[in-house]
Structure formats: C-alpha cells, structure tokens
Amino acid sequence: MSASEFLENLDVITSLDVALVRRIAHLDMDAFYASVELLRYPQLKGLPVVIGGSRRREDSYWERLVKLDPLKDWKSAPLSEYPLEVFPRLKDYVGRGVITTATYAARHFGIGSAMGLMKAAALCPEAILLPVDFEEYRKYSRLFKSIITEIAPVMEDRGVDEVYIDFTQTPGGQRQGGLVLARLIQKSIFQATQLTCSIGVAPNKLLAKMASEFNKPNGIAILYEHEIAAKIWPLPCRKINGIGPKTDEKLKNLGISLIGQLALFDPSELIAHFGQNYGRWLIEAANGRDKSGVVTHSEPVSLSRETTFERDLHVTTDKERLTPIFTKLCEQVSNDLQRKGYLGRTVGIKLKYDNFKTVTRDQTIEFPTNDSKEIRKFAGELLKRVDLSKKIRLLGVRMGSLIKLEDWSVAQLSNTSDSEVGLNRELF
DNA sequence: TCTGGGGTCCTCGGGCCC
DNA sequence: TCTGGGGCCCGAGGACCC
Numbered sequence: 210m211s212a213s214e215f216l217e218n219l220d221v222i223t224s225l226d227v228a229l230v231r232r233i234a235h236l237d238m239d240a241f242y243a244s245v246e247l248l249r250y251p252q253l254k255g256l257p258v259v260i261g262g263s264r265r266r267e268d269s270y271w272e273r274l275v276k277l278d279p280l281k282d283w284k285s286a287p288l289s290e291y292p293l294e295v296f297p298r299l300k301d302y303v304g305r306g307v308i309t310t311a312t313y314a315a316r317h318f319g320i321g322s323a324m325g326l327m328k329a330a331a332l333c334p335e336a337i338l339l340p341v342d343f344e345e346y347r348k349y350s351r352l353f354k355s356i357i358t359e360i361a362p363v364m365e366d367r368g369v370d371e372v373y374i375d376f377t378q379t380p381g382g383q384r385q386g387g388l389v390l391a392r393l394i395q396k397s398i399f400q401a402t403q404l405t406c407s408i409g410v411a412p413n414k415l416l417a418k419m420a421s422e423f424n425k426p427n428g429i430a431i432l433y434e435h436e437i438a439a440k441i442w443p444l445p446c447r448k449i450n451g452i453g454p455k456t457d458e459k460l461k462n463l464g465i466s467l468i469g470q471l472a473l474f475d476p477s478e479l480i481a482h483f484g485q486n487y488g489r490w491l492i493e494a495a496n497g498r499d500k501s502g503v504v505t506h507s508e509p510v511s512l513s514r515e516t517t518f519e520r521d522l523h524v525t526t527d528k529e530r531l532t533p534i535f536t537k538l539c540e541q542v543s544n545d546l547q548r549k550g551y552l553g554r555t556v557g558i559k560l561k562y563d564n565f566k567t568v569t570r571d572q573t574i575e576f577p578t579n580d581s582k583e584i585r586k587f588a589g590e591l592l593k594r595v596d597l598s599k600k601i602r603l604l605g606v607r608m609g610s611l612i613k614l615e616d617w618s619v620a621q622l623s624n625t626s627d628s629e630v631g632l633n634r635e636l637f
Numbered sequence: 638t639c640t641g642g643g644g645t646c647c648t649c650g651g652g653c654c655c
Numbered sequence: 656t657c658t659g660g661g662g663c664c665c666g667a668g669g670a671c672c673c
Contacts, residue, residue, distance in 0.1 A: 261641080307641050322673095325639040341641090368644090368673045453671045486647075515642060555665090565640075571666055605642085 232376035232387045233503065234361075234410045235417035236394065238353065239426035241370035242310040244404050245349050246339050249288045250296075257315035257336040259299065262306035262326055266340050270295050300334035302326055304519060309341050313426070346370075353398050353406070360394055365503045373414050375503040386410060386431040395429065415499035416441065418450045437497040442469030449494050456483070456491075471495035508611070512553065514541040515605025521563040524597040531604070538606040539588055543581035546608060552577035552617050553608030556587040560595055561603035569607075570594050577612050584608065 238244070242260045247253055273295040274283045306326045318333035329336065350369045358364050361382070363375035374394075376382030381390040387410030398406055405427035409420025412434050419441060423430035432440060446468055447457045459482065465471050471479075472495035480488035493499065516538065522531055546553060554577040561567045570591040578584065588606050 305639085305641085307639085309641080323640080327638045328640090329638095331638070371673070451671070455670060484648080510645065511643095513643065517641060557666095567668080569667060573665065603641085 229377050229383055231412050232382055232410055233412065233414050233417045234374040234376050234387060234391060234394075234408055235414065235421040236357070236372050236374060236406050236408045237421045237425075238370040239405045239407060240310055240312060241349075241404070242341070242346055243312040243315075245346055246342075247312070248403060249345075250291065250339075251289050252291070252293055253296070253312075253337060255314055256293075256312070257318060257320070257333050258312045258339060259308045259315050259320060259326075259329060259336050260310045260339045260341055261308040262302060262304065262338055262340060266342065270297075273297075296337040296339070298334065299326065299330040299336045299338050302330060302338055305517065311336075343369075349402060349404065353402055353404065356397050356401050357394055360397060361390065363503055363505060365505060366507075373417065373503050376410060386433060388429060388431050391429045391431075395427075413497075413499040414501055414503070415450065415494055416497050419444070419448055422448070434497070438469070441497055442467065442472060444468050446471055446495075451490070451494065459483075468495050508613070509549070509551070510611060511555075511557075511607055511609040512542060512545050512549070512551065512611065513557075513559075513605055513607035514538045514545070515559060515603055517561075517603045518601070521600040521602050523600050531601075535588070535592075535604060535606070536585055538604065539585040540581045542606050542608055543579055543584055546579035546611075550614045551608075551611045552579050552614055553584075553611050554578075555607075555609035556584060556591065557607035557609060558588050558591045558595070559603070559605035559607065560601055563600040563602050565602070567603075568595050571607075571609070573610065577610070577617060579608075579614070 243258060246258065246260060270291065271283075274281075274291065277292060277295060304326075308320060308322050308324045308326065308329055310322055311320045311329075315333060315336050318336070320329045320332055320336065326338070346369055354364065354366065354372060357372060357374060361374045361376060361379040363379070365373040367373060376387045376390055379390060381393065384390070391408040391410055395406060395408060398404060407421050407425045407428045407430075409417045409423065409430045409432065411417040411420045411432040416432055416437070420430040420432040423432075423440075445457075445466060446452050446460050447454075449468065452460070460466070460471065463474070463478075463482065465474055471491060474492075474495075476488070476492050479491055482488065483491060516534065518530075518534075524531060555571055555573045557569060557571040559567065559569045572587060572591055574587055584606065
C-alpha cells in the first residue's frame with residue numbers, strides 16, 4: 210500500500226467515527242397500475258388482468274352494464290359492484306396497442322409490459338383488458354410520495370411509481386443498514402394505500418436500484434459494498450440501469466454477459482468500443498461505483514404530445530383527418546405549457562412512418578411562447594421539411610428550451626430599458 | 638403478432654466566432 | 656491571408672427509462 214493510499218484509508222477509517230455511512234434507498238411500487246386497478250375492482254383479484262390499449266373506460270363497460278341490468282343506477286354504483294362479465298377480454302379486442310402493466314396472474318401466462326395486445330391475446334385470450342387511467346395513478350403516486358417525504362424528506366422523483374431516498378441523514382436510516390427505516394416506509398405506505406412496494410438500500414443509487422429487485426414483490430433488500438462481487442457480479446449486464454438492449458447485444462459480442470465479466474474486462478478495449486464517456490461509465494457501473502446524488506428538485510426540459518393513428522394516414526388522401534389532429538396536438542402542448550407555467554423556445558415535430566422509421570425536425574424561435582396558434586404556425590413550417598410522400602403512423606409536437614413564465618416576465622421587465630436602447634440602435 | 642406515450646441525456650456534424 | 660483549433664449553439668438521431 211502506498212503512502213497516499215494509506216492516508217486515504219486512514220481518512221476513511223477515522224471519518225467513520227463521526228461521519229454517517231452513505232445509505233441510498235430505491236423504492237419501486239409493485240405492479241403499480243395493476244394494483245391501483247385492483248383496489249377499485251377487488252372482484253378482479255387473482256385474475257389475469259392487463260392494462261393498455263386506447264379504448265376509454267366508458268366505451269368498455271357502459272353498453273355492457275346497461276344491457277346487463279337496464280334498471281340499475283350504474284352511475285352511482287360503486288365500481289366494486291360491477292359484475293365480472295362486463296369487463297372486456299383480450300380476445301375481443303381489435304386495434305393497435307401495447308400492454309402497459311400486467312398483474313402477476315397475467316404475467317404467469319408469459320404476458321409482459323410493452324408486449325403487443327395481439328400477442329398477449331394469443332397467450333391468454335381470457336385476460337381482462339382495462340384502459341389506462343393516468344389520473345387515478347397520479348393520485349396514488351402523490352399519496353405514496355407524500356408519505357415517504359413525511360418520514361424521509363430527501364427524495365428524488367423518478368416517475369409515477371419510483372423514487373430514490375437518501376437515508377444517510379434521516380433518523381433511523383443507519384440502523385441495520387437502512388432496514389429499520391425501509392420497513393417503516395413500506396408499512397406506512399401500505400397502511401395508507403393498501404399498496405405494496407419493494408425497497409433496496411445500498412451505498413448508492415445504482416446499487417439500490419438493483420437491490421430493490423432482489424425480493425420483489427413486497428420485499429426489502431439491504432446491500433453492502435463488500436457484497437458487490439457476491440450479489441451483483443453474477444447478474445446479467447442488462448440489470449444495470451443504463452444498459453439497454455443495444456449495449457447488451459454489443460457486450461455479448463465481446464463475450465460479456467455478466468456484470469462480473471464487465472467489471473474485469475480490459476477498460477481500454479471497452480473505451481475503444483463504446484467511447485470515452487460511456488466506456489468509463491460501464492466500468493464504474495459494473496464495479497458498483499456511482500457518485501450521483503439524490504436530486505430533490507428538477508425543472509422539465511421539454512414537453513410533448515404525440516399520437517399513433519388507428520390506421521396509417523397519408524397526407525394527400527387523409528388531409529381532412531390529419532389537419533385537426535395536428536392542430537389538436539399543438540393545442541394540447543400549449544395547454545400543458547400554460548397549466549404548468551412555462552414558455553418554450555424550440556418547436557419540434559416528430560413523425561413515425563409506416564415502416565417505423567422516425568424523423569424529427571426542430572426550430573428555435575426568437576421569442577419563447579406557449580400560444581397554440583403560434584406553435585401551430587411554426588410546427589406547420591417544420592412539416593414542410595419532412596418527406597410526406599410516405600404513410601404516417603404517428604405524429605407528435607414538442608416544445609423544448611423551456612423557461613418558467615415568471616422568470617421570463619422578470620427578465621422582460623428588467624430588460625425594458627435595454628430593449629429601448631436596442632430599438633434606438635435599429636434606427637441607425 | 639406486432640411494436641404507446643412521455644420524457645432525459647448523449648453524440649455527432651455543421652456553422653459561427655474568436 | 657491562411658490555417659487550425661476550441662468553445663458554443665443548433666438540429667438530427669438514437670439509446671434508454673418508466
């Protein structure tokens with residue numbers, strides 16, 4: 210051991226007496242959407258249920274309910290009273306769409322998220338199909354997050370069903386490596402929502418994320434640094450958050466399938482294949498090293514709306530259908546911006562052709578806006594820059610380079626004198 | 638048998654300026 | 656004047672995530 214290494218180690222050892230050990234938790238709700246649906250339709254418990262498709266809730270049930278009992282006041286009946294037979298089955302579904310979530314009973318048939326509805330129907334024709342109800346899931350999302358921050362305030366939002374929590378400074382966060390606090394959070398969430406979650410506690414976010422999968426569902430896993438080789442290295446590389454299907458395939462071609470193999474692979478060769486940044490990151494990740502912190506606040510970078518048509522459309526033959534859809538997307542983006550209090554300076558469009566090839570066009574405009582007519586105007590200009598001779602499957606509108614409305618107003622006020630000077634200059 | 642919607646971040650090439 | 660490089664922004668595309 211060199212002198213500097215010795216000093217470093219000494220520093221760690223002495224600081225342990227006073228400093229707290231870094232403990233980061235990753236919490237993941239178990240089959241979140243499906244579990245929320247089971248709360249309102251308890252009669253579906255234990256049955257294969259999938260959530261997805263685009264049909265609205267009313268379309269799915271209303272006709273059937275009325276047919277079943279025309280005299281009953283279904284509108285005021287609790288959802289739990291809906292008879293099983295009103296729920297549509299996968300075999301009856303026609304149209305496009307993918308599965309968003311499946312209950313554990315449905316997963317038993319081999320159904321998984323992102324699977325096409327047609328394929329899922331082949332695997333389990335009797336599975337019940339429910340439409341996605343984001344409003345309801347967001348309600349539960351806010352609820353379970355508020356319970357967490359009451360107990361442990363340093364929380365990072367990672368989407369509707371997932372968070373990171375910094376246990377390091379939280380009372381109880383150090384006890385049994387975080388197990389005590391994790392149990393408390395898990396129990397409190399269940400008491401308030403009847404929903405279960407899985408928690409992993411580890412020295413950093415990367416490891417915590419992997420640990421939270423160890424004892425799913427309704428499990429807790431505590432992971433220590435010295436267990437990386439034993440518990441992380443035998444896992445496939447794909448388990449690392451940040452290694453997707455493409456990278457996994459490239460790694461396999463290098464003879465790397467397990468995290469342990471990646472950790473011990475020649476760094477220079479990895480960098481040669483994946484570039485400086487990503488190559489180095491792969492090595493760090495495989496060795497369980499991650500310095501990133503728990504981010505408690507962040508601003509959105511962009512905001513978008515997109516839609517996939519029921520059938521592919523062509524500009525010349527389906528103009529009367531495409532135009533209102535395009536305008537509506539612009540209005541939705543505009544509404545979202547206004548509701549959330551933002552202006553955008555980069556207008557973007559996205560098209561997906563019938564061959565699944567995606568193209569995007571962006572344009573940064575002079576003044577930020579959230580006005581639907583203005584967005585529509587610039588988006589319409591962008592449309593002229595793409596190939597419209599092919600059939601289109603999806604259309605999207607995006608606003609980027611967001612700025613908070615209040616910040617822009619303040620900037621405008623303080624710039625008033627400057628812009629007057631600018632105006633004078635233009636006269637020359 | 639097909640393959641959603643809403644995001645983030647990274648890379649790369651080109652243009653521009655110093 | 657030529658050449659080159661670095662920094663920065665923009666736009667397009669792609670990988671990845673939930």
